[in-house]
Every structure is written in structure tokens, then in C-alpha cells.
Amino acid sequence: MMFMQPQVALFQHVSVKRLPNFGENNITSSSSTSDAKPNNHHDQSPSQTRYRLSNHAEADADGIATRFICRFKPTMQETLSVFNFDYDWTSYRKRYKNTFAKDDGGIKSIHTSQLLFQCPIPENLQEAIRTGAAVQHDWATVFVDLIPIRTPPRYGSPVQYLQPRYAEFTAKDPKLVFDPIKAWGREHVLPAIEHSGRWENIPICLPSLMQYENQTIADVPIKPQERQVKHRLVSCIWASAGYNTRGNRFAINDGQRRLLEWIAYNKVIGFDHFYLYDNSGAFADSTTSLKPIADLFPNDVTYVPWPSQICNNRPNNVDSPGERSSQYAAEASCRLRFGPHVQWIGQFDMDEYLVPMGKHETITSLLDELEQEDTRIISFGSWRAWPRRAFINDIVPINDPGICWHNEVCFDLSIPTNVTMLQAYNCDRQPPGQKNEVMPAEKQVYRTDYVTHHFIHYSAVTKLSEKNRSEYEAEGIQWRFRAFPDPRQRFGDEQTEALMLHAKAVAVQDTAGYQRMCSIENLQLPRRKQGLCRLGVPWPSGEWPQDPQNPPLRGTPEGYAYNCYVNPHIEQVLVPRLEQELQRHSLPRLL
Numbered sequence: 001m002m003f004m005q006p007q008v009a010l011f012q013h014v015s016v017k018r019l020p021n022f023g024e025n026n027i028t029s030s031s032s033t034s035d036a037k038p039n040n041h042h043d044q045s046p047s048q049t050r051y052r053l054s055n056h057a058e059a060d061a062d063g064i065a066t067r068f069i070c071r072f073k074p075t076m077q078e079t080l081s082v083f084n085f086d087y088d089w090t091s092y093r094k095r096y097k098n099t100f101a102k103d104d105g106g107i108k109s110i111h112t113s114q115l116l117f118q119c120p121i122p123e124n125l126q127e128a129i130r131t132g133a134a135v136q137h138d139w140a141t142v143f144v145d146l147i148p149i150r151t152p153p154r155y156g157s158p159v160q161y162l163q164p165r166y167a168e169f170t171a172k173d174p175k176l177v178f179d180p181i182k183a184w185g186r187e188h189v190l191p192a193i194e195h196s197g198r199w200e201n202i203p204i205c206l207p208s209l210m211q212y213e214n215q216t217i218a219d220v221p222i223k224p225q226e227r228q229v230k231h232r233l234v235s236c237i238w239a240s241a242g243y244n245t246r247g248n249r250f251a252i253n254d255g256q257r258r259l260l261e262w263i264a265y266n267k268v269i270g271f272d273h274f275y276l277y278d279n280s281g282a283f284a285d286s287t288t289s290l291k292p293i294a295d296l297f298p299n300d301v302t303y304v305p306w307p308s309q310i311c312n313n314r315p316n317n318v319d320s321p322g323e324r325s326s327q328y329a330a331e332a333s334c335r336l337r338f339g340p341h342v343q344w345i346g347q348f349d350m351d352e353y354l355v356p357m358g359k360h361e362t363i364t365s366l367l368d369e370l371e372q373e374d375t376r377i378i379s380f381g382s383w384r385a386w387p388r389r390a391f392i393n394d395i396v397p398i399n400d401p402g403i404c405w406h407n408e409v410c411f412d413l414s415i416p417t418n419v420t421m422l423q424a425y426n427c428d429r430q431p432p433g434q435k436n437e438v439m440p441a442e443k444q445v446y447r448t449d450y451v452t453h454h455f456i457h458y459s460a461v462t463k464l465s466e467k468n469r470s471e472y473e474a475e476g477i478q479w480r481f482r483a484f485p486d487p488r489q490r491f492g493d494e495q496t497e498a499l500m501l502h503a504k505a506v507a508v509q510d511t512a513g514y515q516r517m518c519s520i521e522n523l524q525l526p527r528r529k530q531g532l533c534r535l536g537v538p539w540p541s542g543e544w545p546q547d548p549q550n551p552p553l554r555g556t557p558e559g560y561a562y563n564c565y566v567n568p569h570i571e572q573v574l575v576p577r578l579e580q581e582l583q584r585h586s587l588p589r590l591l
């Protein structure tokens with residue numbers, strides 16, 4: 001973190017006070033007046049107004065917790081940024097010892113690694129921006145400059161400088177409290193905007209529904225505060241036509257086929273819209289995209305080109321274009337752009353199938369029950385399923401260590417075009433209902449009006465976790481010092497509600513040694529010497545072991561060991577429904 005101080009500091013609020021009509025020789029008189037009457041600062045000229053760092057007590061009401069000066073053009077009006085949530089408070093509620101520390105990589109903070117804030121729009125510009133009138137003939141007429149207020153980060157405890165709303169939990173030891181007056185004095189005036197580093201002339205574009213869903217001004221609600229909900233259950237999906245596995249080990253290029261089947265399937269189970277962030281353009285050698293698939297569903301898919309690479313997580317210390325930080329940003333963009341217009345978001349990748357179970361034919365009937373019980377986040381265990389040996393193309397052995405990365409034979413595992421991915425991968429490593437106990441990760445469906453920030457697998461910030469103690473208890477919920485898991489969150493019941501099937505592709509290198517690792521004899525070795533068989537050999541129906549964690553050594557007559565379980569509901573109900581959906585719309589079967 002010590003090498004990222006300018007970026008890290010922007011996640012922590014500072015307090016500022018305006019100095020109207022600032023002059024060269026009036027620093028002391030302007031900055032020492034802490035009881036000046038507040039005013040509407042939007043009509044202050046930039047040549048007249050400057051800002052000084054202050055503590056909470058002396059700051060302007062809108063400057064208590066901010067980090068950017070927002071300057072709107074051409075009116076040159078200025079407002080102060082507002083965080084979507086308090087990052088220090090969130091760190092405290094997650095029971096983190098530090099928000100940031102010099103000597104670590106901040107890995108715990110990656111769940112809130114998107115810098116999210118808003119620039120309040122001056123009142124006289126709000127209607128033009130809200131209705132899209134500020135964009136004329138596809139040209140923006142209003143712009144904003146972002147001027148960061150630069151200070152060093154506050155390393156150490158997240159409660160050393162909590163805003164007044166959370167004052168009850170501010171550190172009690174004076175040595176642990178951050179005092180802006182001691183750090184900067186009362187005369188630390190920020191440079192004039194013209195002399196400050198800044199991001200300048202950022203265009204204010206059309207509202208999201210106008211930009212991406214062809215909404216007209218006539219469709220805009222008359223009342224600005226009215227929430228316009230267009231969809232009940234949507235997907236925010238970041239995907240690519242092709243990608244490299246981590247470490248650039250192997251190229252996977254089945255994105256078009258997978259997305260086609262995945263959209264058709266999710267329409268069957270109740271999703272009514274898809275926001276597709278296409279990351280295909282992040283790869284220099286990419287000649288295909290996912291737009292042809294989006295075009296097959298013109299009323300169901302909003303297509304957003306997303307060639308963003310941003311930074312990467314440096315897996316195996318190699319360059320990895322389009323790495324997952326691009327996914328983090330895409331998810332945040334989707335939730336912020338389109339979340340206000342939907343009720344629920346299902347956060348799944350295109351190799352993850354949400355499967356309604358029990359009495360539920362669709363996920364929407366489950367949402368009805370969740371709303372009645374006031375559950376606002378529901379999680380599903382994630383564990384890779386294996387492609388069934390009976391539903392893959394004939395194995396063509398590859399005996400090349402340069403390809404297999406191993407001295408044992410490998411092969412290029414692929415699925416025939418007349419078989420859906422859903423059916424091929426219907427071989428979970430745990431029987432339905434037992435995944436929650438051993439899951440390595442989870443995915444969620446969540447209410448957009450409740451989750452303030454979501455991070456791929458988890459609801460990182462909620463409306464409830466943002467509240468102080470009195471606000472929290474006013475919800476009728478007993479205060480807990482750790483905010484998560486959220487009291488309005490739970491796991492779905494895999495037998496009576498829904499589960500998730502993770503149909504992740506198997507790379508060529510991951511098949512190396514399959515003949516040995518998939519054999520019954522291999523299971524007699526110590527676990528550390530067994531390796532992992534990624535070919536699905538399902539237990540026969542009615543013969544599932546009583547203890548799936550310690551199954552007996554059984555397998556096929558050819559010597560392949562049983563290692564997964566076919567979900568009857570997927571096989572008998574959902575696979576036929578998916579195939580009917582593909583046939584009904586004459587959707588192509590892609591390689």
C-alpha cells in the first residue's frame with residue numbers, strides 16, 4: 001500500500017470549509033471563523049471561493065465527509081463529493097484491524113476496492129440532466145471537473161476519524177485519534193482549482209435508460225424522486241467471447257455458445273432482462289465479440305461494450321489483460337446505472353446456472369417468498385461441477401508435454417453441439433442440499449434498494465450495515481459489532497428453493513493424467529497423491545453413498561471411479577425446457 005498512497009487516500013473522507021471571497025491576505029480571518037452562516041455555495045465564482053482543511057466541527061455541512069471538489073461547466077458551479085458509503089466505517093463493521101496498512105497489500109479491502117462517490121448536481125442543472133435535455137444531437141453540453149483533495153492516507157485503526165454520525169465508536173485513546181488541526185493546522189488552504197491536478201471535462205451523458213434502452217423524455221417520471229422500476233429480476237453479467245485462464249495457461253473461446261444457452265436458460269427460469277458488459281475488446285487479438293448473441297435477444301439484452309482492462313491482480317506475476325478488476329468495475333457500473341430501475345439482481349457468470357428446486361418452477365416464485373419474509377439477499381453455494389464423460393466429444397489423446405504441461409497424456413475437452421452445457425455439466429460434486437457445508441464460495445441474488453455495494457460473491461455493504469447503533473436498533477434488530485452476515489441475508493435451501501450449478505470449462509492442461517486420476521485404483525492412494533479427476537463419472541441413480549465425503553471405492557466396469565451426482569430435476573425438467581426454448585426461437589447451436 002505504501003506505493004499507492006495517492007489512490008488509497010481517496011477512499012477516506014476529509015473535512016473542508018469554504019472560504020468565500022478569498023483574497024491573498026485574509027487566510028487567518030477567513031479560516032478562523034467557524035460559525036459563519038451557511039449559504040448556497042453553488043453561485044460562488046471559482047475565483048472567489050477556496051477551501052481549507054478542517055475538522056468535523058468547523059466544516060461546512062456538505063464538507064464534513066468529502067474528498068473531491070466537483071466543478072460543473074459551463075456554469076463553473078462547484079459542489080463537494082458525497083461517498084456512496086463510509087469506507088472506514090465499513091472496515092470497522094467488518095472487524096478489520098485497519099482500513100489500510102503500509103506493509104500489506106490491502107487484500108481484505110478488495111471487497112470494497114471500487115471508489116464510489118457522487119457529485120451533487122447544482123439545482124439549476126438537475127432537470128436538464130435528468131431529462132436528457134443536456135445532451136443535444138448526441139453531444140454533451142454539461143461537463144464536470146473532478147479535483148481530488150490530496151492528503152496522506154490514514155493508516156491504522158478505521159475508527160480514528162469517524163464522521164459525527166458514528167462518533168460513538170471513535171477511538172477513545174487520544175493517541176489513536178486523528179486530529180486534522182494537529183495534522184494540518186487551521187490555515188491549510190487548498191490550492192486554487194486552476195493550480196490543482198484534476199480530471200477535466202468529463203461529459204455528463206444521457207440517463208442510463210435513455211442511453212441504453214431507448215427511453216424518451218416522455219417516459220421520464222414527472223417527479224424527480226420517483227423511482228422508475230422496469231424489471232423485477234435481471235442479470236449483470238461481465239463476459240467475453242474468449243479469455244485466457246489464469247497465468248495464460250490456456251485459451252477458452254466458447255463464450256458465444258455459452259452465452260446463447262445461458263440467456264435462453266435464464267429466460268426460462270424467470271430473469272426478464274440482461275445487462276451484458278462485453279469484455280471481448282480487452283484482448284488485443286480478439287476478432288469476435290458477444291454482440292451477435294445480444295442481437296438475438298433485442299428486447300431482453302442491453303449490450304454495453306466494456307473493453308476495460310484497468311489493472312490486474314497479477315496472478316502468477318504475469319500480464320493478464322481484461323483481468324478481474326475489470327469485472328469489479330463492470331459490476332459496480334451495472335448496479336449504479338441500472339440498479340435503480342430494477343428490483344433484484346442475480347450476480348452469476350455465464351457458466352453458473354441457478355436452478356429452482358422443490359415446488360419452484362421459476363426463481364420469481366422464490367422471490368415472492370423472500371419478499372414476504374423480508375429476506376433481501378439470498379446466497380447459493382458455489383463448487384465446480386464436472387462435465388460428464390458420456391456427454392463430451394471423443395477423446396483424442398495429446399502426448400505433448402509442451403501442451404499438457406505434464407508428462408502424462410491430456411486432451412482437448414469439448415461438448416458436442418447437440419448437447420447443452422447444462423446437461424453436460426449436470427454432475428455436481430455434492431448431492432443437492434449438501435453443498436453449503438463445504439462450499440469454497442457463493443453467489444447471490446439481492447435487492448438493489450438494499451445492497452449499497454456488491455463484490456462478485458458477496459454483499460459488501462448494505463443499508464443496514466451503514467447505520468449507526470441507534471439507527472440499527474430502530475430497525476428492530478439487535479445490535480451486533482460485526483455487521484456480516486447481514487441479518488436480512490441467508491443461504492437458499494438446495495432441496496426446496498434453489499441451488500447453483502457451476503459449469504466451469506476444463507482447460508487442456510487440467511486433463512493431463514486423467515486416465516490415472518479418474519481410476520478406482522487412484523482413490524486408494526493417500527489424498528495428497530491422488531490429484532483431481534475433472535471428468536464427471538456420476539453415481540447411478542438410487543446408489544448414492546450415505547456419506548458423500550467418504551464414499552466407497554466404486555466405479556464403472558471400465559475402471560472409472562464415481563465422483564459426482566446428477567441432479568434429477570435438471571435432467572428431467574430443466575434440460576428439456578432449455579432445449580424447447582432454443583428450438584422455439586430457432587436459436588442456433590454454436591461450436
